[in-house]
Amino acid sequence: MRILTVDDDPIARSMLFEALRISGYDNVTQAESGPDALRKIRAAATPFDCFLFDIQMDGMDGIELCRTVRQMPDYRETPILMVTARHEKSWIDSAFAAGATDYVTKPFDMLELGTRVRIAEGISAKIREIAKQEVEISTLARKMEALERHVPAEYCVIAPGFTGRDEFELRLKRIPRADLLKTSLVVCEISGFHEIEAASDEAGLVSLLEDAASAISNAFEGRKLMATYGGQGLFMLAFHDHPPTESEQLAAQQTLNQLRLGHSQGYRGFIALKFHQPVQFNQLSAEDPVGLVRAELHSAGGTPESLHLALDERPVTRREPAAAQQQLEQRLRNMVPHYLGVLNQSLARLDVLGETLRKDSCTPGEVSEVGRIAHKIAGVAPTLGFTELGELASRTERAASMAETGAGFENRLSLLEAPLDELLDCIEDTIVNNLGDDSTGAQPPVPAEVAARHLQGEEPPGAP
Numbered sequence: 001m002r003i004l005t006v007d008d009d010p011i012a013r014s015m016l017f018e019a020l021r022i023s024g025y026d027n028v029t030q031a032e033s034g035p036d037a038l039r040k041i042r043a044a045a046t047p048f049d050c051f052l053f054d055i056q057m058d059g060m061d062g063i064e065l066c067r068t069v070r071q072m073p074d075y076r077e078t079p080i081l082m083v084t085a086r087h088e089k090s091w092i093d094s095a096f097a098a099g100a101t102d103y104v105t106k107p108f109d110m111l112e113l114g115t116r117v118r119i120a121e122g123i124s125a126k127i128r129e130i131a132k133q134e135v136e137i138s139t140l141a142r143k144m145e146a147l148e149r150h151v152p153a154e155y156c157v158i159a160p161g162f163t164g165r166d167e168f169e170l171r172l173k174r175i176p177r178a179d180l181l182k183t184s185l186v187v188c189e190i191s192g193f194h195e196i197e198a199a200s201d202e203a204g205l206v207s208l209l210e211d212a213a214s215a216i217s218n219a220f221e222g223r224k225l226m227a228t229y230g231g232q233g234l235f236m237l238a239f240h241d242h243p244p245t246e247s248e249q250l251a252a253q254q255t256l257n258q259l260r261l262g263h264s265q266g267y268r269g270f271i272a273l274k275f276h277q278p279v280q281f282n283q284l285s286a287e288d289p290v291g292l293v294r295a296e297l298h299s300a301g302g303t304p305e306s307l308h309l310a311l312d313e314r315p316v317t318r319r320e321p322a323a324a325q326q327q328l329e330q331r332l333r334n335m336v337p338h339y340l341g342v343l344n345q346s347l348a349r350l351d352v353l354g355e356t357l358r359k360d361s362c363t364p365g366e367v368s369e370v371g372r373i374a375h376k377i378a379g380v381a382p383t384l385g386f387t388e389l390g391e392l393a394s395r396t397e398r399a400a401s402m403a404e405t406g407a408g409f410e411n412r413l414s415l416l417e418a419p420l421d422e423l424l425d426c427i428e429d430t431i432v433n434n435l436g437d438d439s440t441g442a443q444p445p446v447p448a449e450v451a452a453r454h455l456q457g458e459e460p461p462g463a464p
Contacts, residue, residue: 001025001027001049001050001121001124002027002029002044002046002047002048002049002050003020003025003027003028003029003048003049003050003051003052003117004028004029004030004031004037004040004041004048004050004051004052005017005020005028005029005030005031005051005052005053005083006030006031006032006033006034006036006037006051006052006053006054006057006062006065007030007032007054007057007083008032008033008054008057008058008059009054009376009379009380010032011335011338011339011342011380012054012106012376012379012380013030013032014335015108015332015335015380015383016052016083016108017030018331018332019108019113020113020117022331023113023114023117025117029048033057033058033059033060034057034059034060034061034062034064034065034068035059035060037053037065038065038068038069041069041072041075047074047075047078048075048078049078049079049120049121049124050078050079050080050081050117050120050121050124051066051069051075051078051079051080051081052080052081052082052083052104053065053066053080053081053082053083053100054082054083054084055082055083055084055091055095055103056084056372056375058372062082062083062084062095063082063091063094063095063098063100064098066080066082066095066098066099066100067098067099069099070098070099077123077127078124078127079101079102079119079120079123079124080099080100080101081100081101081102081103081104081116081117081120082095082100082102082103082104083103083104083105083106084103084104084105084106084379101120101123102116102119102120104116106378106379106380106382106383107379107380107382107383107390108383133292133295136295136296137288137291137292137294137295157209157210157213157228157229157235158210158213159210159213159214159216159217159227160214160217160221160225161217161220161224161225161226161227162213162217162227162228162229163226163227163228164228165228165229165230167228168226168227168228168236168238168293169289169290169293171226172226172238172289172290172293173289173290175289179240180281180289181280181281182240183238183239183240183280183281184238184239184242184243184278184279184280184281185236185237185238185278185279185281185292185293185296186236186237186238186239186243186244186275186276186277186278186279187230187234187235187236187237187275187276187296188212188216188234188235188236188237188252188273188274188275188276189233189234189235189273189274189275189276190208190209190212190233190234190271190272190273190274191271191272191273191274192272193232193233193234194232194233196208196233196267196269196271197233199267199269200267204267205267208260208267208271209229209233211256211259211260211271212235212256212271212273213227213229213235214255214259215252215253215255215256215259215273216235216237216252216273218251218252218255219244219248219249219251219252219255220237220239220244220248220252223239223241224240224241225237225238225239226238226240236293236296239278243278244275244278249273249275252273253272253273256271256273257270257271276296279292279296332383332384332385333384333385335384336384336385336434337434339380339384340430340431340434340435342380343377343427343430343431344431346373346376346377346427347424347427347428347431349369349373350370350373350420350423350424350427351424353366353369353370353420354417354420354421354424357370357413357416357417357420358417360413362413364404367400367403367404367413367416368400368404370396370400370416370420371396371397371400371401371404374393374394374396374397374400374423375393375397377389377390377393377423377427378390378393378394378397381393386430388426389423389426389427389430392419392422392423392426393423395419395422395423396416396419396420396422396423399415399416399419399420400416402415403415403416
């Protein structure tokens, strides 16, 4: 399954990449922003099967990106999972209103992430199956229209179990849905019919068709066969219990051979019956049984693939959730030195914003920036083991969100001062406690972009 993840935080982006890889999904493309994602979507040779969008991103956020992707014809039904550290109902509701399929929260839980992505994988496979059937139905409908123009009315096949095309389709429509989902359709073809037709007169051809229909009827006697002639040497058979067995197919061929031996006139060559693969009705085709009949009458290639066979990617190796979670946690612990560099950058910027806040010169845009920085810390810190830091970041994010909305902006700013000060102190403590002094051999903080490259194997450990 081809997955596209979008997050403007390089550390969060790499964490999601690792989580998906450990869950068994290694065909993952990453984008660092909404516009970058749209470029990669439009440049893709084949459509993506699943998306994971971070809700809160600078510029185009995940909700706007989701809404834009849903307007693309290839992605109107593709699963879109929103990734968020926010639990406010308004954000989730907005995401679903924009077309999201589901959501996952940061920090990542391997069991939850794996379950939700596997559900998306099943949805994606079903979408491909439906799209394939729609193409087949459309193609076959056009071919059937052509067949109907070339099948003379005299070619009315009479045999037990056989009805005219109209009656056959009407009877299908009357079958209860529960029974229809158990019904299979099988096309039986007279091999080389076009050559036989060219070498036969009308009477000989009618005799051949009735012999074939009689042979089929005889082979499935007692099976409550429902069948019709579809033109151009194609018979459509409907079975309510089970598809035809090999012995029944052989019996039909043997009966036809015996019937043809009794004719002194008409086509004298060997007539072979070819039974195509059975096709089961599914939830979609049960809504339009006639469409499926018309679609299958042209087919020489058989059965629409099942949900599982429709997955064209290589088999995915799944790990036990507990073991996968432990492996992810071990890899994330190795990210800590690099994440300290990210925290160092966040500390510097939040310190500046805190000064403007204390001087009562903070603008709504700066309050929004405080919220975005806190959001990124809240989404990453708990996964790396910094639970208290994540909780304080969540409090600061909520306070910033409250300060952004409503009346009395100056009065609301005071609500943000205390949580922001606590967050700043916690960031400092986290950096100091995990770096230690120089005698311990600890490395200085690493810039976020370097950390991200290292996490994806593009930088050696400890690269400057």
